Amino acid sequence: MNSEKNRLRGKAWSILLCGAVLLSAAGCAAEDTDTRQVVEKSGQKITVLDNTSEPVYTELKLAGIRKVEGVRGTDFASEDVMAVTRENRSLPAQVIEGQELYPLNLYLHTLSTGEEAPLQEGELNYGAPQLSPDKKHVFFKEMYEMTGIGYIMDLAGGAKVKVSNAEFRIEEGKWADDGHVIFPDMEGNIISADVSGKQETLLKTGIAYVHEVVQTGSRILYVTGEDSQLSAYDTVTKETKVLSKNVVWAVPSPDGSRLAIVERTGRGEMTLKLCDSEGNEQSSVASGQQIFGTSWSPDGQLLAYAVTASGSADDQQDLFITRVETGEQTPVLNDIHVADLLHWSPSGKKLLATTTMLKDNVYQFLTYVVSLS
DSSP, X not given: OHHHHHHHHHHHHHHHHHHHXXXXXXXXXXXXXXXXXXXXXTTEEEEEEEOOSOOSSSSOOEEEEEEEETOEEEXXXXXXXXXXXXXXXXXXXXXXXXXXXXXXXXXXXXXXXXXXXEEEOSSSOEEEEEEOTTSSEEEEEEEETTEEEEEXXXXXXXXXXXXXXXXXXXXXXXXEETTEEEEEOTTSEEEEEETTOOEEEEEEOSOSOEEEEEEETTEEEEEXXXXXXXXXXXXXXXXXXXXXXXXXXXXXXXXXXXXXXXXXXXXXXXXXXXXXXXXXXXXXXXXXXXXXXXXXXXXXXXXXXXXXXXXXXXXXXXXXXXXXXXXXXXXXXXXXXOOSOOEEOTTSSEEEEEEEEEETTEEEEEEEEEEEO
């Protein structure tokens, strides 16, 4: 039993890191021109970068960029606290292909002090923590290779419940509202689970591979088929409508009135476009070889994303923030590889971007905290 757990633990770490490495093949961002201050707290290095240039295209101002090494920041619990995944070096390591790998555990990391409070520790790998909209619960996964078991934890009491007894793909699962998460199972059913662990099948699609599932209001958006068809299922009318095809993913705005859709427009070419709630294009935001991390600010006025330029040989990305109403773009970070979705703080004044860097011949997590003035 223990050997099987160790095997899964090692493989899960490999898959998690591999997922980041696929997006981050060359390691870390450019670091040669920024003014910086390095502070070491709780054994982790925190670098604060001063913004030394004015934005080129917009009036949006960057107040600074903080780098936190060794942690994978995935969401904000508050303006000063982020949920992170990192190695738990207090537990025994496993040697996998000549490398010592420690279990990945979950923590709440306070930016101002560098202090951390454990969320979920143990010999298995835990990852992908997402805070509920009201910041009272955290949804996370126990990882096994490309799948995992989902849990919801009450932050006040620490109690946790399973969202399903069966594994589902680790990249799936999102909060639908303060009290429910939504995800597709491995048979193509779309499941809802509340904070008590009660589960409900919302839709049986009849299609084995359902992905990019997200709920906005009474509608569930999801992608299926070889033509990457984006569909919307209305939980009230029980009707399904096809909105678009060739969709990589669709991200609804906070009020549900718009969709940010990444569409595959050709071989090695993607386009990020703004659409109304029915998928009708309003404007084109960006295009490139790859587009990652698309995320709306809480007020729906800003859209953050990372773009790999067409024809790029090294898959390097540039991170931008676009003001939706005017289309003005602000370059934020260049030459990075975004490993996760971008995440905004509750105020919309901070943005999390996670990547990896090669250090001592080992890939390590690196989190940027971008502050806007």
